[in-house]
Amino acid sequence: MKLSRRYALKSLLSIISYISLSKVSFGNNQILVGKTVIVIGAGISGLVAASTLIQKGANVIILEAKNYIGGRIRTDRSLGAPFEYGAGWIHGPSEDNPIRNLADRTNSSLFVTDDDSCELLNLSGNDIDEKVWDEIEEIWEEIIYDEIDSDTEGSILDAINEYDSNIWSDPNIRWVFSAYEEFNYGGPIHEISAGLIKEMSGFPTADVIFKDGYDKIINLLAKNLQIQTNSIVKSVNYSSTNNITVSTTSKNYECDYVICSVPLGVLKFNSIEFNPALPRYKQDSIENVGFGTVTKLALKFKDQFWDSDVQYYYTVAKETGRWPIWMNYRTFSKEKILMGLCMGDYAKKADLMSKEELIEDGLKVLKNVWEDDVGEVQNVLRTSWLNDPFTKGAYSFPRVDNSEEDFENLAESVDNRLFFCGEHTDLKYLATTHGALYTGIRAAKEVIKANK
Template identity: 30%
Template sequence: METKDLLDGTFFSHFERQQPSPPSVIVIGGGISGIAAARALCNASFKVILLESRDRLGGRIHTDYSFGCPVDMGASWLHGACNENSLAPLIRCLGLPLYRTSGDNSVLYDHDLESYVLFDMDGYQVPQRLVIEVGDTFKKILEETEKVRDEHNEDMSVLEAISIVLEQNPDLRQHGLAHEVLQWYICRMEAWFAADADMISLKNWDQEQVLSGGHGLMVQGYYPVIQALSKDIDIRLNHRVKQISNWGNGVMLTVEDGRSFVADAAIITVPLGVLKANLIEFKPKLPGWKIDAISDLGVGNENKIALRFDTAFWPNVEFLGIVAPTSYACGYFLNLHKATGQPVLVYMAAGRFAYDIEKLSDKAAADFVMLQLRKMFADATEPIQYLVSRWGTDPDSLGSYSNDLVGKSPDLYEKLQAPVGNLFFGGEAASMDHAGSVHGAYSAGVLAAEDCRKHLLEQFGNFELLQLASSRDETIETMVPLQISRM
């Protein structure tokens, strides 16, 4: 499928070839969506090449092993630790353990209030009774925003709706330390969307179909899933696609160094941020409805600063938090020692704060986080190692995951997923039900592969191959239960 397949500048489709051969597909992007698409097509006996711009697989899944233990600097949770999750069969088959950090319908989403400690800016522990009371108030505030949504035809931000609710319901207003705890709850909500509350759509924020089973942390990291799915696939790392030329019966892709690849179809799974930045040129241009979908979907940003210590000097709880007068100033540490036994804390920053973190050097970011930690524990020791993610400015991601912007159409995910000729689209932002999640990205890749397969088989009229492709679909034993713990 490289340029040697071009003869005198002419692309030969399968209609023109003397000898029948399997349809060829190029998958762009080596995240879990692209790997899932390539895996499905390889299993169906298609000729597949996967082009990845980075020097590694996984995309926004990035399990770092430099601490001597796995630390996910990108995606780290299975959102919906249940059999209905599309990734559950593979996780079961690989024997990968999960550590459940929340049950269903947790206001904190990734975490509930089963194992935590919060502190104020002066280092005093916040009474747990107050945290629970303010949490109940936050639930009531969110319920009241539904009335605001019903009363207004025009969309607005969640933050604006909360302001209206507090104006109309003075009894829900919080003061002093309780106000700071409320800001912390808003901070956690912002972390779920990787965006500030003034950017989150009131009409769409609660429309996501969240699977049951709560949220499970991947104890050994996500890389074993990437490794298993990518086995025996023809993968080309350091291949950044710059141009996609779409013909009626084929595509030609040009990478950064000028080389070209040709195939019958392509599956595009690059992050939405890359599409929004127009880093790939489409010839001819994509149709207006596709361009609008790319433009109108939001991309959030969430970063992690991971700190490894000699020993764990903090309480044996799942997370540590700092409450503050604004959600921007609130803080949150994931305690990996609780889930994995390793003396590692991971500080989480979302929205504008995540972009501000990226303006700092790695050392300055780690120093800032240590200032936050020392507000909680004055005798905190220096970390022996640290890691800093930069998803917002990374040219291969330009953001963490998609979200709904204020005033935009709710069908944008469906439009982003829709094919254009023999171009098919995957990635988490192309998941119509579970955008922003790993299993959503995985399912979108499988769906793109299936749509591509049907399109090419219909185009070539190769029913023999259709039967072969159907018979080669692999199934994974589902009788093994998920390994879920909570210590």
């Protein structure tokens, strides 16, 4: 049994020769002295772009809409153990993975989440027979690895139906595709492009979490950077051949270059007005590329009613994407916390539920298994990325009818002065922290090149 968000990608990976962050160097010449660069957004891609540019002598100002930095890397410790609103895992923490490198530099304590340490529970809340489960996984593997290749048209659901038009009615089948694929890619199974997932890649080795919080790497990256929080960028005016004017709700900034690292969801909502408007092809790709959501709910209980040594409880529900995964905090902390996840279309509903509705919805699934043993909830944290005006969803996915070109369009600079980074701009490592980091380096390199 394997569950990692990046499991499907790992087998595609042979040797990754990407540079690790510590090895990033563009020479020592300060060719950007006297130049001002505005970076919009203090997520990992924006921070990395900024720190790369200050090495070249640029005056870099980061404008961040929220009152905190890190964007989709955000840790809350109020439950006694870290709750990650956004990224939780380092996917493939091998030595080539730059996030692993940052974790090492912050002396972070990492914990391998063992996907095989799990209990599978059917619609009635009982253990699923191992033989039945093996068959389900075999079907999943055959479809994802044998049936689908980069030329496959349509969605993953189309590929499932082509394989056997009856199997989607099986709740166990819906579970496996939701927990593995919808979680992995962040979109609903009927919208994710089957062919394009084969263009994505990852790093080897089992996923890990930060026992003391993912945000440690953000704090390291943000050292010595000029970051203005509570600065909501409303417009970028690059119509003059001289300076670019970036306007927030309270102030105008003049600069030579802009790096825009805001999430795809924000671009889709046209929250920032570009003058002149972005080229049509770029606007089309912004519209077309998928941007889904994932909901997390951490329930801290007064008394523990589950085992301490099972990493994940996998619960099958009638509705696809409804709390298929529960992560057991007791395997790595003393806190009696179960963290549930929703994905696909169900996550869109869950994100919009009130806190009370969401708790009730999660508890119903747990009570289906543990019945009256499910006791008092002491404390709760939840996410609602769809409602976040500065993100508008969780992460990007290749949608049916997208092409690789769409992602190139998202990354492409405009007028050699306006540059773009963020997880959505790199199909290969889409929806990951390491992918976002690489795009920050790429955008900074483009600025350096444009200045030559």
